[in-house]
Amino acid sequence: MGTVTPFPTPRGSAPQIGFERIELTRILDLYGRMVAAGLWRDYAIEFAHDAAIFAAFRRAAERPEFRIEKRPSLRNKQGMWALLGEQGAVLKRGHELGPVLAPVERRLMKIVE
Numbered sequence: 001m002g003t004v005t006p007f008p009t010p011r012g013s014a015p016q017i018g019f020e021r022i023e024l025t026r027i028l029d030l031y032g033r034m035v036a037a038g039l040w041r042d043y044a045i046e047f048a049h050d051a052a053i054f055a056a057f058r059r060a061a062e063r064p065e066f067r068i069e070k071r072p073s074l075r076n077k078q079g080m081w082a083l084l085g086e087q088g089a090v091l092k093r094g095h096e097l098g099p100v101l102a103p104v105e106r107r108l109m110k111i112v113e
Contacts (some may be wrong), residue, residue, distance in 0.1 A: 017052045017072060019045075023097055027054050027068055030101055033108055061100065066091075066104060 015048040019027070032055065042057040044064070051071045055064035067084040074080050079095035083103065094100045 016047050016049060017070065018047050019052050019054070019070060023070070026097055026101070030104060030108075031056060034104070037108060039108075068097075068100070 001107040040056045042060040044055045050071050054068040055065050056066050060070045065086050069082045072080050078093050081094050081097050081100040082090055083092040083100050085091050
């Protein structure tokens with residue numbers, strides 16, 4: 001009764017990428033403020049073998065307005081964090097989450113003023 005058996009995984013498969021608690025807290029804090037401002041209404045999180053993606057939607061039936069991607073394979077190159085716009089264009093890329101989220105936070109500050 002006390003034994004936990006893990007799900008079988010195919011041999012040679014890479015582990016799944018995910019967000020750490022601090023990273024997810026920062027992203028969900030921004031999401032909550034955008035919901036309070038009436039800009040976002042829904043979100044989705046995807047965990048894959050090469051990336052973890054947080055997508056924020058204005059309405060659930062649309063493409064995401066912003067996607068925040070964490071790709072550890074790019075850690076030593078361009079930075080593992082990327083902010084992508086609705087059309088898929090990279091708006092900001094970096095090694096740390098804070099500066100990557102800055103364009104969205106600036107947009108929120110303009111609305112509050």
